[in-house]
Amino acid sequence: MVSSLNPNLQQFVDSFNGITNSLQRTQLEISSGLRINQLSDSPDTISTLLTARASLSSVQQINSNLGRFQSEANGGEQALETAVQLFDHVQTLGAQGATDTVDAATRANLATQLGSILQQMGGLAATQVEGRYIFSGDSDQQTPYIIDLTQANPVSAYMGSASTRLAQYPDGTTFQVAETAQTIFDSNDPTTNVFQAINDLRTALASNSDMAIQTAVSGLSKVSSYLNAQLAFYGNVQDEVTNATNEGQNMQTQLQAQISGLQDTDMTAAISQLTQEQTQEQAALQSEALIPRNTLFDYLK
Numbered sequence: 001m002v003s004s005l006n007p008n009l010q011q012f013v014d015s016f017n018g019i020t021n022s023l024q025r026t027q028l029e030i031s032s033g034l035r036i037n038q039l040s041d042s043p044d045t046i047s048t049l050l051t052a053r054a055s056l057s058s059v060q061q062i063n064s065n066l067g068r069f070q071s072e073a074n075g076g077e078q079a080l081e082t083a084v085q086l087f088d089h090v091q092t093l094g095a096q097g098a099t100d101t102v103d104a105a106t107r108a109n110l111a112t113q114l115g116s117i118l119q120q121m122g123g124l125a126a127t128q129v130e131g132r133y134i135f136s137g138d139s140d141q142q143t144p145y146i147i148d149l150t151q152a153n154p155v156s157a158y159m160g161s162a163s164t165r166l167a168q169y170p171d172g173t174t175f176q177v178a179e180t181a182q183t184i185f186d187s188n189d190p191t192t193n194v195f196q197a198i199n200d201l202r203t204a205l206a207s208n209s210d211m212a213i214q215t216a217v218s219g220l221s222k223v224s225s226y227l228n229a230q231l232a233f234y235g236n237v238q239d240e241v242t243n244a245t246n247e248g249q250n251m252q253t254q255l256q257a258q259i260s261g262l263q264d265t266d267m268t269a270a271i272s273q274l275t276q277e278q279t280q281e282q283a284a285l286q287s288e289a290l291i292p293r294n295t296l297f298d299y300l301k
Contacts, residue, residue, distance in 0.1 A: 049262045056255040059170050063248040068130070069167045069177050070241045075129035076178065077234040080227070083124050083185075083194070086117050087220075087227055090198055093117075094217040097205045104208040114202035115149045121194060122147035122155070125181035135181035136160030144181035145195075155195045158182040169244045170251045177237050184230045191219060192226035 096102065097110045125135050125144050132140040139161040146156040160181060166174040185194045197219060204212035 045262055049259065052255055052259050052262065056252065056259060059248055059252050059255060062168055062170055063245065063252060066167060066241055066245045066248060070238070070245065072129050072132070072134050073177060073234055073237040073241055075127055076134055077231065077238060079124045079127040079135075080184070080231040080234055083121060084224075084227055084231055086120055086124075087194065087198075087224055090114065090117055090201065091217075091220045091224060093205075094201050094213070094220055097201075098213050098217050107205040107208050107213075111202045111206035114198055114205065115154075118154060118195065118198045118202065119147045119149070121185060121198065125185050133160065134178060135184060137163040137178075137180045138165065145186070154199060155186065158186060167241060167244060170248045175237075175240050175244075177241070179230060179233060184227070187226065191222050194223055194227055197223040 093110050093113055097107050102110075122145050127134055133143055134140070136142050136144045137160045139159070142159050144158055144160040146159075148154050148156070158181065163176075163178045163180050165177060167177045168174050186196075187193045190196055197216070201213070201216040201220070204216045
């Protein structure tokens with residue numbers, strides 16, 4: 001024979017279970033700090049929350065990448081500042097060697113200094129940041145050039161590759177972040193080729209040829225302007241990275257605030273609700289004690 005609960009008692013059980021479940025959810029919200037701990041907690045909010053979390057993850061990765069690009073841009077800018085200063089010295093040495101009063105021995109000494117500068121330029125072309133050759137393009141584990149002054153052509157062929165890496169704004173816009181050593185120091189245009197300009201002047205001074213010296217010196221100004229343009233490129237990259245970083249940080253802050261608003265527990269409201277539910281639970285237990293439990297057998301006695 002199947003027996004059933006007293007209707008009044010069944011109503012109490014259903015009501016009490018509802019209070020208990022609500023109380024447990026509130027306690028979990030307070031202990032975890034989250035008002036969404038599972039899909040059923042707020043089905044209408046889950047989609048928005050997951051989208052915001054995915055966006056935050058993407059922006060955080062972009063910001064991390066921008067931090068590395070900033071280091072590379074700073075390293076590139078510093079290297080090219082030094083290169084510009086070195087080339088200014090090249091022009092000074094060229095002007096000294098081009099005068100009629102300079103003898104062959106002095107010119108030979110100037111040529112030796114230019115050889116040293118050429119090697120220093122090769123070292124700048126091999127600038128590394130965080131273990132990467134920043135001017136070697138995508139082949140960033142390969143030094144771009146070898147400078148060997150014992151060779152007729154002291155500058156090796158370019159050993160890097162093209163630079164295809166791009167930095168990204170949070171909105172998806174991309175921009176170039178690097179030039180190659182080939183573009184900067186070894187231009188296909190001989191009138192803007194830094195290595196060639198230094199070596200041509202070095203060779204001319206070593207040979208003590210007035211005509212060759214004058215020819216080499218006459219082209220230095222254009223090469224200097226070109227090298228300064230490469231320095232300006234890295235200054236612009238620094239500005240772009242800074243702007244992108246600021247946008248990324250602002251977007252990250254906004255997304256974090258959105259996610260917090262969607263999932264974080266309002267502690268003041270939750271504690272107030274917990275107090276109410278505990279009061280309801282106690283009241284329910286007290287009312288349960290008043291429910292009549294007489295059966296038909298009690299009345300037949």
